[in-house]
Amino acid sequence: MTTIATQTDDQLIADAKATLIKNDLGGYTVPTHGLYPFQWNWDSAIVALGWLPFDEPRAWEETTSLLSAQWKNGMVPHVVFHQHSDTYFPGPDIWGVKNNPDSTSITQPPVLATVIRQLFEQTKDRALVDSQISQIVQQLIDYHLWWYKQRDPEYTGLVVSYHPWESGMDNSPAWDDALRAVPKVGWEYTRRDINHIDASERPHKEEYDRFLYLVDFFRKMNFDDTLIYQDCPYRVNDVSIISILHRGTKDLLALCETLNIDNKQTAYLAHRMDLTEAAIGKLWSGETSMFHSFDTRSGKLCGARTNAGLLPFFAGLVNENLMPKLIDVLDDWLADQPFAISSTHPEDPCYEPQRYWRGPIWLHINWMITLGLEDYGFFKQAKQVTDASRNLIYTSGFNESFHAETGARSGGADFSWTAAMALYWLL
Numbered sequence: 043m044t045t046i047a048t049q050t051d052d053q054l055i056a057d058a059k060a061t062l063i064k065n066d067l068g069g070y071t072v073p074t075h076g077l078y079p080f081q082w083n084w085d086s087a088i089v090a091l092g093w094l095p096f097d098e099p100r101a102w103e104e105t106t107s108l109l110s111a112q113w114k115n116g117m118v119p120h121v122v123f124h125q126h127s128d129t130y131f132p133g134p135d136i137w138g139v140k141n142n143p144d145s146t147s148i149t150q151p152p153v154l155a156t157v158i159r160q161l162f163e164q165t166k167d168r169a170l171v172d173s174q175i176s177q178i179v180q181q182l183i184d185y186h187l188w189w190y191k192q193r194d195p196e197y198t199g200l201v202v203s204y205h206p207w208e209s210g211m212d213n214s215p216a217w218d219d220a221l222r223a224v225p226k227v228g229w230e231y232t233r234r235d236i237n238h239i240d241a242s243e244r245p246h247k248e249e250y251d252r253f254l255y256l257v258d259f260f261r262k263m264n265f266d267d268t269l270i271y272q273d274c275p276y277r278v279n280d281v282s283i284i285s286i287l288h289r290g291t292k293d294l295l296a297l298c299e300t301l302n303i304d305n306k307q308t309a310y311l312a313h314r315m316d317l318t319e320a321a322i323g324k325l326w327s328g329e330t331s332m333f334h335s336f337d338t339r340s341g342k343l344c345g346a347r348t349n350a351g352l353l354p355f356f357a358g359l360v361n362e363n364l365m366p367k368l369i370d371v372l373d374d375w376l377a378d379q380p381f382a383i384s385s386t387h388p389e390d391p392c393y394e395p396q397r398y399w400r401g402p403i404w405l406h407i408n409w410m411i412t413l414g415l416e417d418y419g420f421f422k423q424a425k426q427v428t429d430a431s432r433n434l435i436y437t438s439g440f441n442e443s444f445h446a447e448t449g450a451r452s453g454g455a456d457f458s459w460t461a462a463m464a465l466y467w468l469l
């Protein structure tokens with residue numbers, strides 16, 4: 043694979059730092075101005091890694107500002123509306139949550155625990171770490187307990203997600219069938235995303251109609267975890283969330299061990315990890331030799347081949363029998379690709395190289411897959427993914443995501459998590 047170098051590393055590092063500084067609203071970083079004017083959960087976790095090499099206090103602050111929005115039940119929301127903005131829809135009025143700070147009523151993939159472990163291990167200013175780590179770890183324990191207890195009340199080993207926005211992979215073809223079972227919302231609304239980005243790169247109206255139905259549904263259920271679990275028309279075992287949660291719990295328990303935290307809560311989390319390890323095989327498809335999400339309402343695996351199906355590497359959830367098969371799929375996916383890994387497999391019938399989670403490439407997903415590949419000793423593939431990721435920032439900079447075939451911008455420009463991945467991982 044050749045590196046397409048059009049800019050120097052020094053210039054890119056300076057631009058990446060400037061991107062984070064530009065998107066800093068004081069304690070939290072917006073993904074990009076205009077399109078996403080609030081604090082997003084997994085964005086902030088990834089962004090903390092970007093601050094780390096040049097501003098350690100700011101890296102930690104990114105995580106504590108997110109945790110300041112934690113609900114009493116332990117949930118950490120997917121969006122925190124720290125201040126008003128009219129450039130995004132749906133805002134706090136539509137979600138209907140009354141909290142301080144305001145937030146949405148769903149969460150996002152819990153990559154924060156993995157990030158906190160990395161911050162803990164790599165921060166040079168130990169006083170900065172010591173002053174807050176106990177409090178942060180307790181908040182993470184509460185968050186992960188919430189995930190297992192509320193999202194897997196039947197102890198299946200596989201937590202559920204209630205919304206494509208919760209997966210962070212909004213219009214992935216993996217959700218097409220499950221989402222079709224959700225009614226469309228009955229009221230008129232005006233989207234704001236297509237004021238910023240061409241509609242050809244965004245989800246369709248039919249998807250938004252159903253996204254909003256679910257937002258209304260949560261509100262009508264008064265955000266009650268038990269009622270939503272029973273009645274939510276969209277209830278999916280998301281292989282991406284399950285993998286990120288599993289890896290996060292592993293990192294959290296490792297941190298607890300270092301800090302001598304050993305109690306009923308940590309034992310409970312370890313037990314939940316055992317259940318996931320026993321259950322993950324349910325998400326394997328012999329037909330595609332990949333992991334897939336599972337629609338608990340229809341009782342079927344979600345069809346499309348997506349990059350989420352590679353995230354069990356990150357979790358350490360790929361057993362010895364499946365490992366060579368999944369690596370074959372990855373080798374095939376990477377063959378002759380100057381840019382990788384497309385969010386949907388190029389041979390999948392639902393692949394669209396420019397449309398958001400149906401084709402474009404996302405660097406934070408590549409980073410997680412790479413960490414997993416390295417854990418398994420697949421250094422050649424890890425290097426291929428890293429080189430392919432680096433090519434993207436050299437080709438077109440810090441974009442939300444990248445066109446799967448040309449490497450051009452897809453979605454927003456000047457994007458925080460891509461700048462963060464450049465600073466922490468690629469440069």
Ligand code: 9YW
Pocket residue numbers: 073078082083084085209210211212235
């Ligand atoms: C939306 C902020 C978020 C990401 C998600 C991504 C997108 C928001 O942007 O969702 O309105 O579509 O899908 O993963 O956290 O970057």
